[in-house]
Amino acid sequence: MxxxxxxxxxxxxxxxxxxxxxxxxxxxxxxxxxxxxxxxxxxxxxxxxxxxxxxxxxxxxxxxxxxxxxxxxxxxxxxxxxxxxxxxxxxxxxRCFTHGHVQQLDKIGADILAGLAVRVPDLIAGSHGREGIAFLDVDDTIREVHGHAKQGAAFGYSGVRGLNLQLATISTPLAAPMIARARLRKGNTASHTGAGRLLAQAITTARAAGVKGQVLCRADSAYYGWAFVGTAIRHRAWFSVTARMNPAVVKAIASIEEDAWTPIAYPNAVYDEAEDRWVSDAEVAEIPFTAFTGRRKAEQVACRLVVRRVKRLQPLAGDGTEQGELFAAYRHHAFITNSILSMIEADQRHRDHALVEQVIAELKDGPLAHLPSGKYAANAAWVAHAxxxxxxxxxxxxxxxxxxxxxxxxxxxxxxxxxxxxxxxxxxxxxxxxxxxxxxxxxxxxxxxxxxxxxxxx
Structure with a gap:
């Protein structure tokens, strides 16, 4: 042109x-x-x-x-x-908004989602029947801010000064993710703080929007705890949460027999950040597991521990040549779940939790490119409008x-x-x-x- x-x-x-x-x-x-x-x-x-x-x-x-x-x-x-x-x-x-007004706007957002789901029936397609399934993904992110006048700004887990946004999304195998609930928090707030309440609100919002099928609540290891898992159980939902590599999880993984591992091949390669490479195959196994054994008996959860292992790259020799493999070394990725999905499908569905990152990216590419006010409540209202x-x-x-x-x-x-x-x-x-x-x-x-x-x- x-x-x-x-x-x-x-x-x-x-x-x-x-x-x-x-x-x-x-x-x-x-x-x-x-x-x-x-x-x-x-x-x-x-x-x-x-x-x-x-x-x-x-x-x-x-x-x-x-x-x-x-x-x-x-x-x-x-x-x-x-x-x-x-x-x-x-x-x-x-700047006229208070915390209570932001909560009002959050409630309005949930009601609008329900109204949109009625007006556009395919908005949450695949979840209206009893045999359907919907995914609730919870995650948080840091939105970097600048200037000393930003209320609530602090250094969080990412090492940058900002405010923390926690959100829950609804999606199905046929529908792109929608935002069920979101809230702005201080920059140094721990990821899992308030996860139980947010998840409870998100499940209620999903049900009001017409989700009648099974709900699978997914989260990464930051949400590995009773607050998230217990909320899912109380609302009769499935959970799928990445496990922290604590001694109990490590011991359970070590007890898996070698012949219990099932090879799988990814239709599309998965990027392994720890290994800094693309991975196209792995092995999966599962074992019965009791999570949160340090809590009282009523809060200990009997579930499945599903483990995916990926073979590590062998380091090069001192002269730059590839060493022969003396023994195989693996990186393990484990998550707990109470779903009745097959082991392979449970692993696939858990990895799809990354969909929530797409929503975060779209928000940061749109209205959350900035948090425009120095007042915390005004920024929280901006997030609710977003x-x-x-x-x-x-x-x-x-x-x-x-x-x-x-x-x-x-x-x-x-x-x-x-x-x-x-x-x-x-x-x-x-x-x-x-x-x-x-x-x-x-x-x-x-x-x-x-x-x-x-x-x-x-």
Whole structure:
């Protein structure tokens, strides 16, 4: 491509918009109850629902800071949307939030997810029947921040100064992950802190969103403890948690007979960070195990210990040649589970826990590129709005038949589409680009967002 030399740019058209896809996206959210639920916010700020919707709309269009919310105020946006506010107004609004208001917004996010699941039935596909299965993945991450005015910022396990975000996602073998619950915490908070309460809320949210099948709760070794496992058991869910290599686990692994190991081959290679290489095969075995034997009897958990072992690379000799193998050395990866899945499937399902990292990456590539305020509660409110925006974007993608598309892809193809506004009678006509490559997807979204909901068979 080569730009023409006859171009003369002029910013003078009041009828152009750069994010016409916000119309069906927010119409879809409205049909799921967004505006009615936001009216329940008790934040001490006038028109709180309109301001909250403006923050969500800005995030859907790509805003990752308060100043970026100004992208809603251009061209004909005020003709398409009521209640657009200036960034300074929205920043003041976010600073009005308290911890209790953030919890209100978290509850609204859970209710919106349930509404979206009704409006877009395939949002959590494969979990509505009793024979289905859904995965709840819990993890946390550090969002690095700068400046001494950031409340709650501290050095956490990653060695950087920031704030800690803990979240739980819902996914199925047929559906991309949605965020069930999320919370912002101080930067030096331990990963497992509050895991039990978060998981309980996430399971409740999943059930409210229509998950009727089995729930498998997955987490890494940071969550290896009674708080997480006990919560899963109390809610009659399966758990699958990476085991810490404590003496009891090491002893159990050592007791596995050599003929108990079953070779497996990965359809796609798995990257082993410790060995700094790609691995395409391994061996798996399992053994009965009792976890948390240091706790009282009622909190000791009889379960399965599933172990995957990968052969270590042999070191090179001093002259750079490959040494002969005197004996095989292995790296072991173990997890505990109470599922009735086969050993091979249990290992595969546990490794799929890495899906939660995709959600974290999408958030950091979007609204959580920054935590924009110096006030902790304002940043917590920003995170809660980001969760709402993420789930609306995911529902938008499913409705547009782009169920596996990432948020950045949806912004490019569906949301940030330019348009020109014209009036005819009492209606607005939005003229979209001719030959837009994803026009059919956009029209599918529009139909879902504007048509009456499908009647539920009884």
């Amino acid at each position: 080569k730009p023409s030399h006859t171009i003369r740019p002029v910013f003078d058209d009041p009828n152009l918009v750069s994010a016409a896809g916000l119309v069906p996206a927010l119409r879809l959210a409205e049909s799921a109850g967004l505006y009615d639920l936001l009216d329940e916010l008790s934040v001490s700020s006038a028109n709180a629902a309109a301001k909250s919707a403006a923050v969500i709309g800005g995030m859907l269009a790509g805003a990752d800071s308060i100043d970026d919310l100004d992208l809603l105020r251009h061209g004909g946006m005020s003709r398409l949307f009521a209640g657009v506010r200036a960034p300074s107004t929205l920043g003041t609004f976010l 969760v709402l925006a993420f789930n609306i974007a995911r529902a938008t993608g499913v409705a547009a038949s782009l169920r596996t598309a990432r948020w950045a892809t949806l912004r490019t193809r569906i949301i940030n589409i330019p348009a020109r506004i014209a009036s005819t009678g009492r209606r607005l006509v939005v003229h979209l680009p001719q030959h837009w490559p994803w026009a059919s997807s956009w029209e599918l979204l529009w139909s879902t967002a504007t048509d009456p909901p499908t009647a539920v068979a009884t």
